[in-house]
Amino acid sequence: MSGLSVGMFLFLVSVGMSLIFGVTRIVNLAHGSFYMVGAYLMVTLVEVLPDRPWAFWVALLLAPLGVAMLGGVIEIGLLRLIYRRDPLMQLILTFGLILVIGTLVLLAWGPDNKSVPRPAALAGSVRVFGQPFPSYYVLVLGLAPLVALALWLVFYRTRWGMLIRAATVDREMLGALGVNVAALYTQVFVFGSALAGLGGALAAPTVAVALGMDGDVLTTAFVVVVIGGLGSFAGSFISALLVGLLQSFGILVFPAVSIVLLFAIMAVVLIVRPWGLLGRPEQ
């Protein structure tokens, strides 16, 4: 059960990363940093907003918006200048962003560990099959599939979603057809950043908000994206659940090798289906 909730956090983070890669072809190493900023914004918002039951929910809405703005600034100010460069340059830039954002977070929030209390209504636990299960995870288990459903509706039932799917297949053709690809890139990057921010904001009450949380999530999200297939939305969902469950059960069944297990599965997927479970092979 808790494995499922972990899978849900992972899904929110990795689907944004996968989406950004699918459209812009940029492997955004700073995606974990967006997750961290989302969590830190949550800390500040919960502190600043009045101590009422609704404050938590408002913060949960505002924190991803803040991260979305950060994503927009970065896309317009930096990434736009290097889309045509060597992919290696893009990697170096997004890697540099990890260090810059990490330092800015240290300057803005200081070195102390932070924590977001769970909303009072979700602080306890409920009984599931006779076992206690934290109520907050019930929220996560409910919210993430809703986000997934919303994403599906956006991708498959709106014109914007159609453009995004088209962009993942053939960007040049889309541009030739008169679509403003530059604007589409910005929108996708902002949207992907917001998802990472939501992941961070939602995870904040279950962990310590601290420097270094960017790196932890980046590695796992990257594995999720690779297993699911870079650019594939459904792939991210399935693979996030798989990885979440694997981490929980792996620990119980093979405690000594649970870390290796994750990467072993990634390696197998890469050998058998280099484009991931639901990804498309490069033409």
Place this chain on the structure above:
Amino acid sequence: MPRRIHYGTRALAILTGLAVALAAVGPAAAQSKAPIRIGEINSYSGLATVYTFPYKEGLLMAAKEINDAGGVLGRPIEFIFRDDKLKPDEAVKAARELVGQEKVDFLAGCISSGVGLAISAYAKDVKTLYFATHCQTSRLTWDDGHRYVAHTTNNVNQYVRALAKKAAALPYKKWAHISPDYEYGHNVWEEFIAYLKQLKPDVQVSQENWPKLGETDHSPYITALLQSGADAFISSVWGAQEIAFVKQARPFGLFEKVRFLSASVGNPDELDPLGKEAPIGAVAPGFAWYDDGMQKRHPKLAEWVKKYEARAKKGPTLGASWGYASAYIIVEAIKRAKSAETDKVITALSEGYEMDFPWGKVVMRGCDQQAVPPQWVGVVKMNPQGKPVLADIEETHGRDVIKSCDEVAKLRAAAADKKK
């Protein structure tokens, strides 16, 4: 005439004498004002800053006091800071630069045990004295000890044994643990259970948990602890990871069902952010300077805290006290050696000495150049303002629990055998 000559000769003699004296004293006096330079390597970026910033504040506070009082041997002390990025190779690179280009007199620093051991190995190679000031592994001065390393803070052995001593007094027989799966986690668990069994032979181990360092989801371990049948468990998970563990374990009611002991949950870097979610009743070591009992036992503590707060704009941490003490311990060794020469300072260290700090006596033990400070164990409680604090502090001294010089000699011999 003769009288004039007489006077002239005398005047000349005096002048010559003065000139000679000045010539002798002049450069020496100028030289003696040159600072004693200490290269300080620590993690001043990233996730360890929660510990190293207060530590540095304490260190600089002491350095200022020392220099305002005229320095040591008439020379001011100066720290030259370098960031190790929590990586042993970065630390050694910094050490090489400090010794090679900056020509520092001594090395100091470390928060990560891996970094401390790496600097120590380098210091041994280049015969430069290294003061490990902030990391806690016992290996520094024991298994891997040598004459060019001194440890100016607590080591794991002392505070884990103090905690085990408290554990032995509790009515629990069946024990479990959760420890991060790397050197420190293994070190704490092994020292804890060995000493507990020594004090209370009927203790049993019911269950073990080894999450990886930095694990964020602890639910499987929480479930396992709930089902372990243990009366109590000890955690050596620390910092952000332990905050996550506590927050995740609370809704399961783990702390009501199994008594919680922790190596680090009593420190403000964990208690403050946990706030209302703090594990009430947890037994933990910690530097509870705000505690009435502590302040009564150590009358100078309150004044020191006030001075620190004026500088740092917030309350001290254990690390802040270690930074403060480290600067004074280093200076005391130089003072006793009457020189900043490496060999003479090592001789002073190997003779051992004791110093009084606002929180009690710190012994610098000669045989292993290891600091032996007071140890405190308390219980997490809510204060009337609704903030979690460490209360009911019991104080023992490190020298009552620490491994003896003979045991240390055996450890060193065994480590030397292993290398062959």
